[in-house]
Amino acid sequence: MIVSIATLVLGFVIGYLGQRSRLCFISGYRDFFLTRNTTLLKGVGGAFLGALGGYILFSHLGGTIPEFPIFAHAGIASFSSEWLIMLVGGIGVGVVGVLSGGCPYRMHVLAAEGRKSQWFYLLGFYIGLVFYNLVTIHLMVVIRTLL
């Protein structure tokens, strides 16, 4: 139950802050490439620094931060088909993010503000989730076997 409460509270806080600050993990890069505006990009930097600081701090305080930093334990994975899948998937997320005007987090925030365009985005998002469970996940098994 603690997982549900903790994620609900954290979600509420970042939802509130996201609405007030326009924080987005796609628009930051897009604004920088288009206009050299770094306001939103600083949000991405803030998340990285906050997470890094948190992992270092909580691992010293005895929190559950196993195998941190992970490269010291797992090493750098050699090139495999997984890297190719990450390449295609990563580029896909970036392109679709720009075309839709933001990351999934920003789209949820905008939908909560009452923007109907983002309601359609979320409709596609959750129907896409069913499609992933029924089709894409099995397709990926076949692709991984072929690669």
Added chain:
Amino acid sequence: MNLRQIKVSPFQAGLVLGLGSALVQAYFKVIPPVAYGVCMVCHPRDLFNWIADHLFNLHWGFSMASTNWPVLTVIGVVLGAFTAAALHGELLIKPAQKPFSYFVNGFLMINFGLIIGACPIRIVLLSAYGDFTGVFTWVCIVAGVLLGTWSMRWIARRQVAQETVA
């Protein structure tokens, strides 16, 4: 202190998000996998599949973090953003523009996101955790944004040129 007068910069919001995601992993059992404090692709998947599994016994997969109780990040984000918008008078129903385009983008985003097993937020968290695959995927997402930005700029220039000729 009036909550409405507090101004939040994206940097400050990002800092809280990063720190909060480390906190819920460290002390509130949002693990495994690691660096899973916030993910706006995997957490909706976990919640959706958890409900589907418990209601209809579908056996759609979800992370071990939500084995007993579901992760409710996505509900929290919507409630938090709704509260903030309502408190600041920004809660307005705006009509949809290009609904089919948004629908397709949402459809594609969740599929690409679940293929890499992360959203752009979790990629940042994974990179902070020291995962080189995360760093590589982060670079790929930025490359995708660059590609998308170029294509948008190209389409806009083409439209302007066509209007000028007409």
